[in-house]
Amino acid sequence: MIAMLGTGTMGAPMARNLKAAGLEVRAFNRTREKADALTADGIEVADSPEEAVRGADIVITMVSDGDAVTAAMEDGGALAAMPDDALWLQMSTVGIAATEALAALAEERSVPFVDAPVLGTKAPAEQGKLQVLASGPDDQRERCAPVFDAVGASTRWLGEAGAGTRAKLVLNSWLLSLTESVAETVAFAESIDVDPRVFLQTIEGGPLDCAYAQTKGGAMIERSFAPSFSLSLARKDAGLVLEAAERHDQPVPIAEVVARQMEKAQDAGHGDEDMAATYWASAGDEGTAFTKA
Numbered sequence: 001m002i003a004m005l006g007t008g009t010m011g012a013p014m015a016r017n018l019k020a021a022g023l024e025v026r027a028f029n030r031t032r033e034k035a036d037a038l039t040a041d042g043i044e045v046a047d048s049p050e051e052a053v054r055g056a057d058i059v060i061t062m063v064s065d066g067d068a069v070t071a072a073m074e075d076g077g078a079l080a081a082m083p084d085d086a087l088w089l090q091m092s093t094v095g096i097a098a099t100e101a102l103a104a105l106a107e108e109r110s111v112p113f114v115d116a117p118v119l120g121t122k123a124p125a126e127q128g129k130l131q132v133l134a135s136g137p138d139d140q141r142e143r144c145a146p147v148f149d150a151v152g153a154s155t156r157w158l159g160e161a162g163a164g165t166r167a168k169l170v171l172n173s174w175l176l177s178l179t180e181s182v183a184e185t186v187a188f189a190e191s192i193d194v195d196p197r198v199f200l201q202t203i204e205g206g207p208l209d210c211a212y213a214q215t216k217g218g219a220m221i222e223r224s225f226a227p228s229f230s231l232s233l234a235r236k237d238a239g240l241v242l243e244a245a246e247r248h249d250q251p252v253p254i255a256e257v258v259a260r261q262m263e264k265a266q267d268a269g270h271g272d273e274d275m276a277a278t279y280w281a282s283a284g285d286e287g288t289a290f291t292k293a
Helices: 011-020 034-039 050-055 066-075 096-109 122-125 139-149 161-192 198-204 211-224 231-247 252-268 275-285
Strands: 004-005 025-026 058-061 087-090 113-115 132-134 154-157
Touching: 004 011, 004 050, 004 066, 004 132, 004 231, 011 025, 011 034, 011 139, 025 050, 050 122, 058 066, 058 252, 066 096, 066 275, 087 139, 096 113, 096 161, 096 198, 113 161, 113 231, 122 139, 122 154, 132 139, 132 161, 139 154, 161 211, 161 231, 198 211, 211 275, 231 252, 231 275
Parallel strands: 004 025, 004 058, 058 087, 087 113, 132 154
Antiparallel strands: none
C-alpha cells in the first residue's frame, strides 16, 4: 500500500496514476477538501498523516516545502507510525538543508530514505510523464520502480540521497531563469511596439527555440495564467537556489534577479497564478499589450 502525503497540484494526479497502475493508495492532505476528490478514484482519504501511513509499504511526501514535510512526518506522527519495513520517498522540492534534515530524521527511525524530486508541472503529472531525479540506497531501487514507473516517463538515479535534490536545484535555476528571460523579452517587445508573437514565431523550429519558451511566452502574451505551477512555488524554488549557492559560495547574480522579480510579481497579488505571471514584474500592473492595427 502507498501512502501519499500531499494532494495538491502534483500530489493528486500522482495518486491517481498510482491507483491506475493497480497500486493501493491512501492519501492525506492538510486541507481535507483537496484530498476528498480522490475518493471518486477509489483512493482512501485519511484524517491524519499518522492514519495515512499505518500499514503502508511506501510513504510518499509531495508537499510545498521542508516545513510541510516535517509537519507531516514528525509533528503529524507519520514517521513514528510507519511500519518497520516501510520506505520513505521524499519527492517534494525542499532544498539541500531540508533534505539533509529529513534524511537525518529517517536515519533516527531506521527508515530507508530516497530523495526523489520530480521535474514537471501539472500536465506531465496528470499524464504520468514526470521525470524522477532519484537518489538513495541502491538496494531500494527495485521497490521504488513501480511507483516511479506509474508517475514518470523516466527515472534517473544519481547516487546517494541528496544528489537528486542538488540536480533539481540546477535544473530549476535554468528553468526559472528561462521563464524570467521570456517575461522580460515579451514585456520589452510590447514596450517598443513589436508584436511579441514575432519573437516566438521567429525562433520557432530553430536553434534558439525551446518548447517552454513557447508555452510560457504564449501564456504571457495572452495574459492566461491558470496555474500549472504557481508563481509562489516558483519563488520558493528560486529561494532554494539562492540558499544552495550561498552555502557553496557560488555567485548567482541571474538567480538573484529572478528571485526579486518573482517576489515583486507575487507581492502584487499574482502568487496563486502560474509562474508565467512573473511577466507582471517586468510589464507593470497593466502591461502594454500589443494590438495589431
